[in-house]
Amino acid sequence: MQDTFQPIAPRSVPGASGGVIAWFKNNLFSNPVNSIMTVIMLAAVLFTLSQATSWSLTHAVFGADLEACNSARGIGACWGVIAEKGRLILLGLYPQEEQWRPVVATSLMLGVVALSCMPAFWNKSLLIMWPTMLVVYFTLMKGGVLGLVEVSTDQWGGLPLTVMLTVIAMTLAFPLAIMVALGRRSNMPAIRTLCTLYVELIRGVPLITILFMASFMLPLFMPSGTNIDVLIRVVVGITLFSAAYMAEVVRGGLQALPKGQTEAAATLGLTFWQTQRKIVMPQALTTVVPSLMNTFIGMFKDTSLVTIVSLYDLTGAVGLALNSDADWRPFKMEGLFFIAAIYFAFCFAMSRYSLWVEKRTAVSKSR
Structure with missing residues (x-):
């Protein structure tokens, strides 16, 4: 006996399995x-x-x-302290009538750094821009000429x-870190x-100790009459400290590279x-971009x-x-x-740039 088709009653629409409401639920x-x-x-x-x-x-x-x-x-913030003391906070003890000089010099340095981050300027033009920028920067900041x-x-x-300490130390520490990383694998x-x-040795000592020794103890071992500017000593101390940490980051990238890469290069002569x-370096550095940027931010x-000095x-x-x-003084919190x-x-800007570099290198690896 053949069964007769009997339609069932319609059912209600099931609840949404996706979307914002479902996620909250x-x-x-x-x-x-x-x-x-x-x-x-x-x-x-709230x-x-x-x-x-x-x-x-x-x-x-x-x-x-x-x-x-x-x-x-106790009720509201006093942002007026920024209007009153902002110039001193941003420019320090630099003479007020000459404060246009650090403004121009810092703007120039940040501009060159920004251009150096753009692929369109990843060429020999950087070899001209950076020395020129440094000469103009220190001429404006130090003065005594023109x-x-x-x-x-x-x-x-x-x-x-x-900005100056960060840029100079970063620029000097990066090549030094590469050489030290290669030396550790020599x-x-x-x-x-x-x-x-x-x-x-550097990783076992706090940065504040290195700065203290460079500023106060190093002159005791210098010949009589020899005086190295404290700013130079601080730059050297920060550079050596940052290079040690950065070298380990670079060494991690070198160790992550398959040995077949160097063997293939050797067969090509x-x-x-x-x-x-x-x-080696192009692949190793792209592997450790997040760690390198973390070191730069920490620096x-x-x-x-x-x-302290x-x-x-x-x-x-x-x-x-x-x-x-x-x-x-009571409004230091606002400052x-x-x-x-x-x-x-x-x-945040450095972090965003790091993500952009990661995405760019990821695209190149997927080709």
């Missing part, structure tokens, strides 16, 4: 406990945001009005000093031992340095330690500007938030 409101915790955390976040907005915007004082700032103390008033290095400070025991001792320049923030970078300039003024925003802007 599966991850934040999947059970009663998760739902309660989500509500509590959401209430805490309360914190409302308090932060009230302090930083709603009840804040934006003008350089000391009386208004004192009245709003009718410029001479300004000693102990008056350099603020953002120009932070077949010559003397070179390998020397590079290993350098890395282990390439010399050691040709192999390193054309085969940028570590420049704040130069305050009486060089007032961006962080030291805040204390210099506010600790010496009893009227504005610290201000420089924190500057540090974050630079670090």
